[in-house]
Amino acid sequence: MRLYAWIAAYALRRYSTYRVAALSATFTNTIFGFMRAGVLIALWHARPSLGGYDVTDAVTFSFLTQALIEPVRIFGGSLDLTERIRTGDISIDLHRPVDLQGWWLADDLGRAGFALFSRGVPPLLGGALVFSLRWPSSPATWAAFAGSVLLAMLVSFGLRYLISLTVFWLHDDRGVNGISLITSMFFSGMIVPLVVFPGRLGTVAQLLPWAALIQMPADVFLGRRTDLLHVYAFQGGWAAVLLAAGRLLTMTARRRLVVNGG
């Protein structure tokens, strides 16, 4: 366990090497927060209390989700692992006395930890300067939100790890990345909050793993979900299923492994 904490700490340091990149990305995230807020404000003016949100909820939602883009990698895509499988550097990882999935999970949590501060805080501050946002009413809500974000990171990793492993079979990740980008954007509530999805589509979307990425943490943040047990069970359940699937796929992949490039 201590080893994985070290790996995460090193990943955090590794990602924090490129501060200018983080700065420019967070600037973009913040600007897009304003654009999305504008669209949502117009929508909620036309249809007040749509999906049970009021305008403040909707504006807060747009900045909050902008803040979570990088910590939970909402645009989907794969891990650096993909590139390592493609080039054959994966053999280096397999020569280490650690579990492959555990290694990459720790690495990704380190990355997400850095992103939480470098990419998470500025959009919220930027939004708060212009709009009045709805902040958690108590430290308990903050703590609940933190737990939900951590679980969201696990679900996000679970999904992206599976996508990365497909390279063992497909040799290229562009196709799956495209699919993952679209599904992740749409079903996470990034385009419009899942609460406004109509009828059966809404029901289904709320059950898919992408709902665990930002819709649930956001609802905890906004104080709209206080049934923490349900929220955590849903997020934790998906995390467990996805990580177990990743485990299984790792074993299968190891059996058919061919190291590219000699």
Added chain:
Amino acid sequence: MIEVDEVCKSFTVRRRSGRLRRSRTLVGAVDRISFTVAAGEFVGYLGPNGAGKSTTIKMLTGILTPTSGRVRVSGLDPSRQRTALARRIGVVFGQRTTLWWDLPLRDSLTLVRHLYRVERSTHQARLAELTELLELGAFLDTPVRQLSLGQRMRGDLAAALVHDPELLVLDEPTIGLDVISKATVRAFLTRLNTERGTTILLTTHDLGDVERLCRRVMVIDHGRLAYDGSLPRLRAALDADRILIVDLARAAPPIEVDGARVVRTDGPRQWLAIPPSGNAAAVVAAVAARHEVEDISLREPGIEDLITRLYGGGVPADR
């Protein structure tokens, strides 16, 4: 240390055989190889590209699972006990790096220490030793991405040895290195083998490495072990000719002399092959007696020649 018994490995290769159809063919990379390496040996593992060297190495380290046959390394079954084995062996790939690109070398080595659960005090002593032997001092705190190839290679060697492995597997460790870096690496490997008793398995295309380092040579070709023995025996077994290079005063038809034959001519220069049993002095005297000679030199068969001939076929069944 290493036991390999009748090991095969084949891969499936898909080929397009029609517009949409693809046919699968089974390609054998390694074909019934058997050998053992005892503790403390320094073995060179040679073969042309695609001969099955890397495949063998990856089966030894547990990354690839043999299609059939049995592999034991340090008493473990590599593919089943990969992580346990990883704690006991060190691996260096000349073309890849285990170091973290964005972090200083020192940090990479510290993370490796955690990876292998090496005690802090042991690590400090070991790092000091490695720093001295591999001359790492000047760039320990430089991010890996800024290291030269030679520095990075030495850093990689250090990373592979942080946990003091009993077996070190090297896959082309001197590829792309200059003469001085090569010398440092070679001197280091020799000390590691003789003073620490670390067993070393070296794959390389650099025959200088083999001549200077390895007491035993294994040659693999087309997935089969073509030779396993000492270098002098390989030389003798292949019966390599010595080459006499003769510069005549002017161009002449091929020299005819007993005990040698002309293999190449270029203007006034002629190359004569003398078989190992022949008498070079007699040939030189005979040539000088009949021709006006400006210069003459004799070349011992280099390992390059041996390997070329070995790869080219005509391998004696010397096992």
